[in-house]
Amino acid sequence: MYEKERGKWGISHAEMGFSRGIRDELARIMPERRCCQLAELAGLAYVDGLIVADGYEVVAGQAAAARKVYTLFKQLYQPYLEIKVRRRAQFNKHHIYVVRIPQQPGLVRITKSLEGVQRRYLRGRWGRACCRRAFLRGIYLGRGSATNPNKNYHLEIVTDTFQQAALVQSCMETFGISPGVVQRKRHVTVYLKDAGLIGQLLSLLGAHTALLKLESIRVLKEMRNQANRLVNCETANMDKTLDASLRQVENIRLIAETKGMDSLAPELQEIALFRLQYPYASLKELGTLLDPPLSKSGVNHRLRKIDRIADDLRGED
Ligand SMILES: [Zn+2]
Structure with missing residues (x-):
């Protein structure tokens, strides 16, 4: 039934559905512990966060990720926040969401605590499994996608640098999941092609x-x-x-x-x-x-x- 309905780009609804389904499912999960909330936000900020002249921004390609960033910031720090929607390019229906914390007292504390998590992980101090899991979920929400398994087994996280890819890889490895890493143009992609490993990761992320x-x-x-x-x-x-x-x-x-x-x-x-x-x-x-x-x-x-x-x-x- 689904396979016949092919979209404009030759992608069936079922294919889009699988990838989007994962993201929507992950977006709905709200970690209970503060340590995990911080880790998840740090994951999203690690791949999509940016210090700008008059504040801090997290850019999200998906509404689901933007909602999560917004909720986590509110939950953790109650800052004053803005969300902006930008059109990605002409003739492109996709939007980019910018969650923005304008300059305000407490902003330094926020960016410092996010960087603190990232720095600990970069030094290989992995800490609790609950937080590592949340960190990966944040990164997946920002940069992850998956192919419909009816077609083939493929899940990937697209990062901007080798450092990011290596961190995602070693974080997954702490759970016994060994992904591949490949450079494509300006991106470095971390990927899984084994159904068993993809299943393990999905289970880990929730x-x-x-x-x-x-x-x-x-x-x-x-x-x-x-x-x-x-x-x-x-x-x-x-x-x-x-x-x-x-x-x-x-x-x-x-x-x-x-x-x-x-x-x-x-x-x-x-x-x-x-x-x-x-x-x-x-x-x-x-x-x-x-x-x-x-x-x-x-x-x-x-x-x-x-x-x-x-x-x-x-x-x-
Ligand atoms: Zn935790």
Whole structure:
């Protein structure tokens, strides 16, 4: 359905949707602790902040990032703030958002505390994981994007300097995620091309809906390959189990992409997640994974409910 609707630039809505979905999801997360709020703002400021003649500015290419910058500044320092919207270039619909703190008492304290976080990380003093995670989220909000996993597995963060790229890289490495780095024209890009690593990063940043989307697409791809391999050597019975599981995974993905997983009752969400995680498990095996365990017919009952919700969604189309 989505793949047919191609936009002006040959990008389908689903592709734009995946990348934007991550950003929107990350923009909604507000860290609870002050240390993490500061770290996230420091991340955004590290790649997009600038001391100007009469104040301090953070430039954001996306409304989501601008909102986050604004909220974090307010939360942390209650300064007087301005937001300006600039058109990026002629014939370009995209806007640039400038969150600006005009010269005022306390401005030096603000820039000093942001620089303090950045300097600590540049010296390899990584501190708490919660803050590092928030720092990466800030940087991703400012400079990150991802390709729809239906097409290929690719996530990148575009930075301006080798120093920035190296910091992003080593910060990710503190979590066991090793990205590649490549220079393209005036930018240095940090990228991931492995679905597993992209999934780890999304989970780390807190983009759980996007993670689920990625996982379900990955499972579908794997299962199609597996099904192709099995065609000639397995029994008809095995094919039937696999067919049913494939259908269930497709239904779960449809729900995740339209109504969202949150629309499902908790017990249905639970079984949906296990189905994605264990696409080859029988209904009985799925039942034993639940806590408390559920009978085969109980599992079947829940999965049928999911099938019906997906059927209704198709009917509305
Ligand atoms: Zn923290």
